[in-house]
Amino acid sequence: MIGKLYGVGLGPGDPELMTLKAYRLIQNADVIAYPTLEGGESFARAIAAAALPDGVEEIAIHVPMSVKREPAQAAYDTGAAQIAVALDVGKSVVVLCEGDPFFYGSFMYLFSRLSDRYETEVVAGVTSVTACAAAMQKPLTARNEVLTIIPGPISADDLHARVRGAEAVAIMKVGRHLPKIKKVLADLNLTQHAVYVERATLPVEKVLPLADAPEPAPYFSMILVTKGNDPWL
Amino acid sequence: MIGKLYGVGLGPGDPELMTLKAYRLIQNADVIAYPTLEGGESFARAIAAAALPDGVEEIAIHVPMSVKREPAQAAYDTGAAQIAVALDVGKSVVVLCEGDPFFYGSFMYLFSRLSDRYETEVVAGVTSVTACAAAMQKPLTARNEVLTIIPGPISADDLHARVRGAEAVAIMKVGRHLPKIKKVLADLNLTQHAVYVERATLPVEKVLPLADAPEPAPYFSMILVTKGNDPWL
Numbered sequence: 001m002i003g004k005l006y007g008v009g010l011g012p013g014d015p016e017l018m019t020l021k022a023y024r025l026i027q028n029a030d031v032i033a034y035p036t037l038e039g040g041e042s043f044a045r046a047i048a049a050a051a052l053p054d055g056v057e058e059i060a061i062h063v064p065m066s067v068k069r070e071p072a073q074a075a076y077d078t079g080a081a082q083i084a085v086a087l088d089v090g091k092s093v094v095v096l097c098e099g100d101p102f103f104y105g106s107f108m109y110l111f112s113r114l115s116d117r118y119e120t121e122v123v124a125g126v127t128s129v130t131a132c133a134a135a136m137q138k139p140l141t142a143r144n145e146v147l148t149i150i151p152g153p154i155s156a157d158d159l160h161a162r163v164r165g166a167e168a169v170a171i172m173k174v175g176r177h178l179p180k181i182k183k184v185l186a187d188l189n190l191t192q193h194a195v196y197v198e199r200a201t202l203p204v205e206k207v208l209p210l211a212d213a214p215e216p217a218p219y220f221s222m223i224l225v226t227k228g229n230d231p232w233l
Numbered sequence: 234m235i236g237k238l239y240g241v242g243l244g245p246g247d248p249e250l251m252t253l254k255a256y257r258l259i260q261n262a263d264v265i266a267y268p269t270l271e272g273g274e275s276f277a278r279a280i281a282a283a284a285l286p287d288g289v290e291e292i293a294i295h296v297p298m299s300v301k302r303e304p305a306q307a308a309y310d311t312g313a314a315q316i317a318v319a320l321d322v323g324k325s326v327v328v329l330c331e332g333d334p335f336f337y338g339s340f341m342y343l344f345s346r347l348s349d350r351y352e353t354e355v356v357a358g359v360t361s362v363t364a365c366a367a368a369m370q371k372p373l374t375a376r377n378e379v380l381t382i383i384p385g386p387i388s389a390d391d392l393h394a395r396v397r398g399a400e401a402v403a404i405m406k407v408g409r410h411l412p413k414i415k416k417v418l419a420d421l422n423l424t425q426h427a428v429y430v431e432r433a434t435l436p437v438e439k440v441l442p443l444a445d446a447p448e449p450a451p452y453f454s455m456i457l458v459t460k461g462n463d464p465w466l
Contacts, residue, residue, distance in 0.1 A: 011252065017252045017253070017356075019244065019252055019253075020248075020249045020256060021247070021249040021250055069465060073465055100363040101367070102363060103366070103373055103374060104374050104375065105372075108463075109466070112465075122366075122367035122370065123250075123367065124364040124366070125359060125363070126357045126359055127360065130335060130357040130358070133335040133336070133355075134333075134355035137348065137353070137355065139338075139341035140335045140336055142337065143337070143384070144384040144386050144387050145384070146384070146387070147381070148379065148380070149374070149380040149382070153377050154377050154379070162379055230341075232302060232345075
């Protein structure tokens with residue numbers, strides 16, 4: 001019997017924001033797998049730590065940091081091959097994913113390598129976007145507002161064009177892109193509508209007006225821009 | 234002692250996609266509150282049903298269906314007043330929210346009426362957007378792709394303009410707007426990139442190519458458009 005592959009979203013960081021389903025699947029997993037950046041700690045594994053069964057087999061996928069994409073893809077090749085070995089002998093494999101597996105997640109690189117050969121289920125998780133809105137205590141989108149979610153690394157020109165026509169905006173993966181993002185939002189006169197949120201739902205969470213955002217910002221930070229168009233709010 | 238107000242996201246429909254925190258808060262609630270459309274069933278209450286403590290006090294907020302907004306706002310006034318009475322005598326009140334409270338949710342109308350007077354915590358939930366991506370078994374956004382989330386009720390012209398410049402797109406609350414949305418996507422040559430998902434994560438879930446979407450579509454349906462720009466997928 002062949003095992004089943006699960007890509008399981010763990011939410012934004014607070015282990016209690018894991019879903020009941022994620023918790024159950026992890027507790028019953030034969031094998032867990034997760035990426036680590038250059039052999040460092042795995043944030044996903046840290047979120048799931050309390051749910052891991054004793055003695056569960058672990059596959060750590062060491063993803064090298066590089067502007068070139070080939071080295072990371074080679075790491076996913078290796079990880080997928082290790083997962084396939086476990087599935088072939090009937091073990092269930094749960095891939096631990098920060099946030100949601102299909103929302104800017106690395107799980108998709110395992111999914112693309114394995115899902116045509118193995119039964120695969122993706123379990124959605126709470127994303128950092130709505131976790132940041134909860135942290136800033138302000139509705140993200142009401143009624144017929146459009147929400148645009150933008151990764152911070154895109155160019156200043158692209159960012160300007162995307163934000164200018166938008167209603168509510170979430171800019172993810174801020175990190176070292178903070179100065180660029182601040183300038184674009186200032187040029188668009190949106191600074192006073194922008195909130196900076198860092199490590200939402202963790203004990204070290206920070207929520208600040210954009211003007212007070214610390215530099216350098218960590219990778220796990222976000223800027224939310226809400227214009228509050230609903231006159232009933 | 235004054236009670237605390239919680240706006241708690243329950244996820245897209247499968248009760249197992251509730252977070253551990255939502256489950257704990259509901260189990261310990263003195264009072265639960267939830268909207269119902271014109272006195273009908275509450276979807277939020279149905280999702281939470283198995284978690285409700287015996288004999289919990291319930292506040293149902295009957296929101297009338299109307300193009301005018303005043304009648305609904307009057308219902309939220311009444312609901313907020315009932316919740317305030319419970320909070321004033323020290324009861325904890327959990328407002329049950331489909332999906333996420335601040336993502337197109339009606340909770341924001343209670344939040345705007347109560348959060349300046351009462352301690353209020355918002356607990357993020359899994360949104361239907363990532364649940365639909367999991368259901369269609371296709372990554373929603375990779376790396377630096379922009380995601381645009383659009384409510385189906387906006388005009389055909391606005392929809393055309395929003396989708397034309399976009400990368401990944403999620404069109405929510407499809408319902409009776411399906412014919413309009415199909416036409417806009419056909420005009421933009423995007424039909425073959427579009428997937429229709431209905432009641433994601435429920436036993437009656439449907440995932441279909443847009444061309445096969447049934448008419449009329451239910452309110453709880455979505456169209457996802459992904460162009461798959463990542464050459465490594």
